[in-house]
Amino acid sequence: MTDHSETAVLADEPIPPPTSASEIAEEELVEGSSLWKDAWSRLRKNRLAVGSLFTFIAIVVFCIAGPWLSPWDANTQDLFLGAEGPSSAHWFGTDTLGRDLMVRVMYGGRISLMVGLVATIVALSIGVIYGATAGYLGDKTDASMMRFVDMLYALPFTIFVILLMVAFGRSLWLMFVAIGAVEWLSMARIVRSGVIGLKKQEFVEAAVSLGYSHRRIILRHLIPNVLGPVIVIATLTVPAVMLLEAFLSFLGLGVQPPNASWGVLINEGQQNMEIYPWLLIFPALFFAATLFCLNFIGDGLRDALDPKSAKD
Amino acid sequence: MTRFIAKRVLQGILVLLAIYAVTFFLVAATPGSPFSTERAIDPVILKQIEAFYGYDKPTSERFVTSLVNVLNGEFGPSAVYANRTVTQIIAESFPVSLKLGSLSLLLALGIGIPAGIVAAVKRNTWLDYVPMSVSMAGICLPTFVMGPLLALVFGLILNWLPVGGWFGPEFVILPTATLGFYYAAYFARLTRGGMLEMLNQDWVRTARAKGVKESTIVWKHCLKGGLIPAITFLGPALAGIISGSFVVETIFQVPGLGQWFVRAALNRDDFLVLGLTVLFATLIVIMNLLVDIVQVALNPRLKYD
Numbered sequence: 001m002t003d004h005s006e007t008a009v010l011a012d013e014p015i016p017p018p019t020s021a022s023e024i025a026e027e028e029l030v031e032g033s034s035l036w037k038d039a040w041s042r043l044r045k046n047r048l049a050v051g052s053l054f055t056f057i058a059i060v061v062f063c064i065a066g067p068w069l070s071p072w073d074a075n076t077q078d079l080f081l082g083a084e085g086p087s088s089a090h091w092f093g094t095d096t097l098g099r100d101l102m103v104r105v106m107y108g109g110r111i112s113l114m115v116g117l118v119a120t121i122v123a124l125s126i127g128v129i130y131g132a133t134a135g136y137l138g139d140k141t142d143a144s145m146m147r148f149v150d151m152l153y154a155l156p157f158t159i160f161v162i163l164l165m166v167a168f169g170r171s172l173w174l175m176f177v178a179i180g181a182v183e184w185l186s187m188a189r190i191v192r193s194g195v196i197g198l199k200k201q202e203f204v205e206a207a208v209s210l211g212y213s214h215r216r217i218i219l220r221h222l223i224p225n226v227l228g229p230v231i232v233i234a235t236l237t238v239p240a241v242m243l244l245e246a247f248l249s250f251l252g253l254g255v256q257p258p259n260a261s262w263g264v265l266i267n268e269g270q271q272n273m274e275i276y277p278w279l280l281i282f283p284a285l286f287f288a289a290t291l292f293c294l295n296f297i298g299d300g301l302r303d304a305l306d307p308k309s310a311k312d
Numbered sequence: 313m314t315r316f317i318a319k320r321v322l323q324g325i326l327v328l329l330a331i332y333a334v335t336f337f338l339v340a341a342t343p344g345s346p347f348s349t350e351r352a353i354d355p356v357i358l359k360q361i362e363a364f365y366g367y368d369k370p371t372s373e374r375f376v377t378s379l380v381n382v383l384n385g386e387f388g389p390s391a392v393y394a395n396r397t398v399t400q401i402i403a404e405s406f407p408v409s410l411k412l413g414s415l416s417l418l419l420a421l422g423i424g425i426p427a428g429i430v431a432a433v434k435r436n437t438w439l440d441y442v443p444m445s446v447s448m449a450g451i452c453l454p455t456f457v458m459g460p461l462l463a464l465v466f467g468l469i470l471n472w473l474p475v476g477g478w479f480g481p482e483f484v485i486l487p488t489a490t491l492g493f494y495y496a497a498y499f500a501r502l503t504r505g506g507m508l509e510m511l512n513q514d515w516v517r518t519a520r521a522k523g524v525k526e527s528t529i530v531w532k533h534c535l536k537g538g539l540i541p542a543i544t545f546l547g548p549a550l551a552g553i554i555s556g557s558f559v560v561e562t563i564f565q566v567p568g569l570g571q572w573f574v575r576a577a578l579n580r581d582d583f584l585v586l587g588l589t590v591l592f593a594t595l596i597v598i599m600n601l602l603v604d605i606v607q608v609a610l611n612p613r614l615k616y617d
Contacts, residue, residue, distance in 0.1 A: 157551065162573075247454070274468055292449070292452045304528070
């Protein structure tokens with residue numbers, strides 16, 4: 001983000017007539033930076049999004065730092081204690097094996113958030129490069145590449161992921177790849193349509209006439225210009241991914257014990273909810289709150305980055 | 313239009329073939345065999361079993377045979393449940409899932425679309441804020457959270473409704489609500505967005521300036537275009553309801569296809585997995601096709617994409 005502030009300063013100075021390729025690139029960045037600054041100031045006014053951002057950060061800190069501060073360990077069982085309701089010793093209570101639920105929620109959160117983040121990065125990398133390539137190359141290549149995406153869209157995703165998880169064992173890494181492989185499609189579509197809109201513009205023509213390679217034009221000129229929508233969709237993909245992970249874990253196909261994600265904890269809570277409702281309520285609360293925040297942040301970012309979409 | 317439909321049907325068939333191939337090879341790549349059991353089987357018998365199910369042949373040959381069979385409507389026997397064919401299992405459980413799924417979809421549309429329209433028309437009033445907050449909550453409470461919570465409140469605390477089984481109309485309510493509300497939330501948001509986009513068009517301002525009644529503007533001018541996002545979502549919604557049924561049927565012990573699918577995948581019941589995948593995929597492809605046609609009917613410009 002540092003170059004934004006630098007280029008923001010540049011924006012106030014008169015721009016010298018572009019003489020070399022690098023200055024053309026710079027001019028492009030100046031445009032970009034004012035967009036980001038505007039977006040930031042718009043986002044700051046959106047109280048819901050800012051509140052969500054802070055809540056989300058609080059949840060992340062809670063999950064990452066919490067286990068170091070808690071006297072309990074996530075996997076130490078206390079079978080004599082068993083499942084006890086919330087108390088001053090165990091704030092969220094304990095599960096049927098006498099494990100402290102608060103620490104388990106923290107560890108579960110770490111895994112859920114990590115899956116959300118890593119799988120989104122996988123999806124992002126595939127989707128952005130694929131979509132930009134299709135959009136930039138156009139014509140037949142584009143048509144066949146997007147047909148392929150359409151085809152995958154029609155594939156029943158969850159069935160596919162379930163089969164993948166069954167076929168290749170239930171490892172965390174496979175889950176990242178499987179979920180990422182499913183979630184990149186809408187990203188590819190959004191990037192492609194953005195690139196198609198951009199590639200007819202002068203700065204791309206200029207880059208082409210300067211003899212830059214396709215690779216460079218795509219990576220350096222086109223992708224930075226579609227980052228806005230990409231960030232929005234990425235923010236909204238994180239909760240979608242977490243949902244899919246929790247879904248898989250709920251069916252017993254995701255994270256395996258003794259590790260736990262929020263999905264695993266919700267499943268455990270669901271089985272015991274009649275007698276020990278707190279086992280369901282606490283993980284569900286954290287899971288829902290996180291999804292809530294991420295969705296609001298995503299909505300806020302969309303309104304901020306694309307003022308046209310902010311109707312009211 | 314006919315050409316457009318023909319093209320899409322052809323595409324759908326190709327998609328189905330591709331799905332079949334991917335599923336087949338994925339299932340074939342799964343380690344282990346459907347016939348491995350806890351007890352050791354005499355290798356001679358195992359050979360015979362494998363020969364009976366065609367597993368003695370190479371994968372590529374099996375693929376061709378199974379594809380031909382499926383095209384003839386033959387899904388083969390269940391590899392795990394002896395003496396039952398995939399067709400029998402589907403015939404038994406599909407009506408249950410169909411009922412659950414269609415009722416949920418109806419519920420989702422019946423609540424979501426009116427809520428979205430009202431929220432868009434009365435934007436920035438409590439008629440907008442309340443449904444939109446509820447729908448945000450709905451989106452953040454996935455089926456596997458909503459289901460247990462509903463069961464806890466209405467089944468165990470209030471004791472109004474049964475929490476498991478499938479024996480009469482009262483057993484349908486909780487699973488349907490669990491599945492339906494989630495998608496109602498999506499439909500509400502999409503409809504609101506679509507309607508707002510329409511209501512902000514210049515020609516709406518013109519119509520208002522000319523003194524056209526607000527109700528005419530909403531129902532006659534904006535509804536058609538405003539519903540497009542919601543209609544587009546019908547395909548994904550159906551796919552989601554199918555996979556949601558995996559969860560809901562487990563929570564409420566509904567004897568539908570969703571339960572079978574997860575069990576079949578875990579048990580390596582290859583034929584059943586393939587049969588169910590074909591069924592789900594066909595449903596989704598047909599739904600997408602219908603959505604495409606309706607979309608083009610609503611917005612003819614799309615035809616030239």
